[in-house]
Amino acid sequence: MIDWNDLAPAELTLLETVFWASGASRHELASRADFSKSKANAAVAGLVERGLIEETGLRDSSGGRRPETLRLARSVGVLVGIDLGATSLDVAVMAPDLTVLAHHAEAADVRAGPGVIVSRVRSLLRELLRRCDASASQVIGIGMGVPGPVEFESGLLVNPPLMPGWEGFSIRDYLREDYRAPAFIDNDVNLMALAELWRLGRQLPNFLVIKVGTGVGCGIVCHGEVYRGTEGSAGDVGHICVDYEGPRCHCGNLGCVEVMAAAPAVSRLAAEAARSGESPLLAQWLQERGALQPEDVGQASRSGDVAANAIIQRSGQLIGRMLASLVNFFNPSHVFIGGGLSRIGPLYLASIRQSVYHRSLALSTRHLHIEYAPLGERAGVIGAGVLALQETLRRRGQVQP
Amino acid sequence: MIDWNDLAPAELTLLETVFWASGASRHELASRADFSKSKANAAVAGLVERGLIEETGLRDSSGGRRPETLRLARSVGVLVGIDLGATSLDVAVMAPDLTVLAHHAEAADVRAGPGVIVSRVRSLLRELLRRCDASASQVIGIGMGVPGPVEFESGLLVNPPLMPGWEGFSIRDYLREDYRAPAFIDNDVNLMALAELWRLGRQLPNFLVIKVGTGVGCGIVCHGEVYRGTEGSAGDVGHICVDYEGPRCHCGNLGCVEVMAAAPAVSRLAAEAARSGESPLLAQWLQERGALQPEDVGQASRSGDVAANAIIQRSGQLIGRMLASLVNFFNPSHVFIGGGLSRIGPLYLASIRQSVYHRSLALSTRHLHIEYAPLGERAGVIGAGVLALQETLRRRGQVQP
Structure with missing residues (x-):
């Protein structure tokens, strides 16, 4: 080593x-x-x-x-990237220039708790390293993204709303049983931002990455570095209010963007449109498939379903309301939209853009680019690889116990 | 020199x-x-x-x-700081350690246009330098804050809503007629943030300064530096929506925090409370004084006037709504409240705090400090002095023409 x-x-x-x-x-x-x-x-x-x-x-x-x-x-060795989402797990082994050597993705439920998830990660890693003929001692750094706020220095999760049971659990200690390489844990959206920063060769100093999936989060790049905030909770935008008379969120407040626009809200509105008879297509799929996912809404929209279009536009408009506030405040050059809902189709992006341009100041939007995140679903593991290498170099391979 | x-x-x-x-x-x-x-x-x-x-x-x-x-x-010489507000002008000559040697403040109307204002600045400066026995050649740097978005490198104002007639006007060229020292122009709230950063010896890396006066603005310190955004419009938070059913703002949108909570809104609500008979005290003062200012509302509140208290609480609550979104997004360690409305009394700060703590995430607020800006009204000229010295050193006294 x-x-x-x-x-x-x-x-x-x-x-x-x-x-x-x-x-x-x-x-x-x-x-x-x-x-x-x-x-x-x-x-x-x-x-x-x-x-x-x-x-x-x-x-x-x-x-x-x-x-x-x-x-x-x-x-030099290999890097390990782990991207844990609320409902998915991606693990990759990468060369030091981030070429992916082996990759595995599967559905996962983060609520199963740290014991189950982390032992699955460890067994997947052994398998992937075997597949690319690498040994545990060749791993030079490990990066992992999790769907909750992380205290970056300790690598511990702090009050993770989507991850009950993970509070205070040291993922790092568990990984240390298999690997001598240092491990770094960060919020998943911060890693998406880091991945895009790397893709751009660090040439864009100020941009945002918005992830819309089970929750809503934001990765912030400021002065050319990922910005994590004072407690590591910067970008925790899911509970920004977009309707002061809106429905109650599990956080106790009214009209949070997450409860109104994230994937569960889209699925709920789709089921309502199916049951009310508003969308015969969604009604048919609900009967066939047992439940409706955002992907079904996207498919219905592409078939010209009016109710599906309205659901997509509504979520996009609400995300855009939140984003308009962030654009006025932060004046980024680019906003990249990722997460599960970004696969729902071009109408979603158009609705977000329309809402932002309507509500933000002209000066902040005159050169603003709003696009789907170019790295797409790979952003999580690539960002984890960037984190692993960057922090390993900065700390000369040492990490606080 | x-x-x-x-x-x-x-x-x-x-x-x-x-x-x-x-x-x-x-x-x-x-x-x-x-x-x-x-x-x-x-x-x-x-x-x-x-x-x-x-x-x-x-x-x-x-x-x-x-x-x-x-x-x-x-x-070494002297620094010049100029703080132009929408309705005020402050000019100071300072020693290189920012001790104020001479200072003058007066009411001004920025809408009088650049010709009138800048010649007043030049004549005040001559007078102040005379008062502290300094010559024009002893000035080593000039800093100036203006109440609008500035393209920092060129020093030009861009689409300043409160400053019609100033677009594209080069304040720098006018000052160059009297002084060989370089001049730097920035948004007034950025300079308040720079002043607090200097007061703190640069020891707080991430904080916000909110100015509530004729408009609402925000200065951002990120990674220990003032953050100006891609177009120089970062912190332009006055048009963040705090009520999607609210009154129409001059920007065309509904419910902007500026139209609902800044000084003109407070004065308007005070006049309404006076005319409706809700507040006999404000009614009496309106008759005596011809018009009501936020200071009158503060004075009535301190006399126990219920209507005045409600006006202050309402503005504080709306500022707090906006700030809650910023706190979730940015996770600052401190928020400093300045500008004219910060003189209205302690009830205002209490209302802002209550609203932020109610609407922000627990993790973002557990160590968050919300206080009135410690430098108060001096922050503008001091920030201008900090800008003058910092940029003069960084650019070795050279500035692009």
Whole structure:
């Protein structure tokens, strides 16, 4: 296993720069790391000699000699990314440049509790590592996203509303039984934001990622870094009010965006439309399938079902109301929409956009982009991989017990 | 005039550190600048010799030899801070450690336009400099706050709703006619946030400053820096909706917090309470004074007037509704309330707090402090002084034309 303490500060900086700008030329790396050409060349030579970075061949040149590009070497080891959602579990083993080597996704119920879920994670990991011929000692870092607020330094969940039984449970301790590599736990939406930041080579300093699934959450990138807030609960936007006369949420307040617009609300409205006779199509599916999911509403909408369209527009409009407040406050350049409801179709995105543009200030929206998250469902595990590598480098492989 | 280009990077860093931690000992400075003791001592010696920093005598010791403390030297020159509000103008000349040497405040109407206001600023400045025996060439930096969104790099106002006629006007060019020192323009609430950050010696990384006066604005400190957003409009929270069935705002939307809770709304509700006979006290004052201001509502409240109390509670509750969304999203450690309405009395703060605690998540509020801004009305000019010095050092006295 690599001893990160052997590396000089300049070498660590350069490794991190190579990671964030995979495929960049030596010249670009020097400029990004704010190094002189000679300092960058010396650090690159040292890292290549130790087998920490490798050349990936020549890139197309914009004129002149074709630049060689660099990436973290495969021989460094592997990264583990775990994305635990309220109803899903994704686990991946990745190369240090985040190429996915093995991946498994399955349905899961986070309410089954930490014992059940974490032992499933451990057995899946053993299987995935076997599949890519890697041993536990080759794992250099583990990242994991969970659907609740996390105190980032301790890795412990704090008051997780969707995760009863997980409060104070140390996922890190359990993973330590199998792996010497450090493990880092974060909120799932923060990891989606980190994944998009990595995809963009850290070139967008201020953007938001909104996840709409079982709950509603927001990942915040500010000054080029994921922003977690004072208690680690920044982006916990599910209980922002979008209707002061709205229905009561489990948190006790009226009209929270989560109770009115997240996946359970969409399913509930679909069942109502089926039972009331408003949508014969949804009624038929309800009878055939026993229950209706947001995917069914999306399918009905694509078949031209008017009631389904209205349900999608309503959820999009309410998400847009909340987002309009955030856009006025935060003035981001981009908002990326992810989570299960983002698979419901283009009408959803159009409804969100319309609502934001209607309610936000002209100055904040004149160059604002609102799009579905480009990394889609892979964002969770990729973000977990980014977290694993970034924090392992920053802490030289050490994490507080 | 000082040529900042003569300074080594370490000296500039140390100067900035002394500025942000005025009165700190050499030992503290070394630790804050992340310098070795010997590197810090060498830089301090060089700066003392050039007359850029000076000793301020001995501080109480916590044991052992009493530490000498340092500050930016008076001989460096003076800073100018200008705080233009919608209805007020404050101008101050300050020493480099932000001690106010001369100050003038007067009522002003920003709608009079840039020509009138800026020539008044120039003549006030000449008078204030004369009062403290300083010449125009001794001014090392100028900071100015304005009540509208500013594109920070160019110093130009962008779509300022309260400042028709100022769009595209270069305040900087006008000030350049009198001063060689660089001038920096920013939104007034950003400067309040910068002032509190300086007061706190940069020790709170994540907090908000809310200004409630003619409009409603928010200054954001994130990762220890003022956050201005992608277009410079971050914190433009006056048009966040707090009642989806509320009255129409001049922006075209319904129920914006500004139209329902800012000073004009408080004055309007006071006049209504006077005319309807709900408040005999306000009715009497309306007759005597011709119009009612928020200060009158505060005075009536302190006399036990029930209608006045209700008006204050209503504005506080609506500000709290908006703030609850921001607290859920941003998870700040502190929220400081400033602006004209913060002088209305303690009931206002209590109403804001109650509303935030009612509507925000427990995790975000368990250690949250909501207080009146400690610097109060001085925050604007002090923030302008902080901006002037910080940006002058960062840009070595150069600013884009």
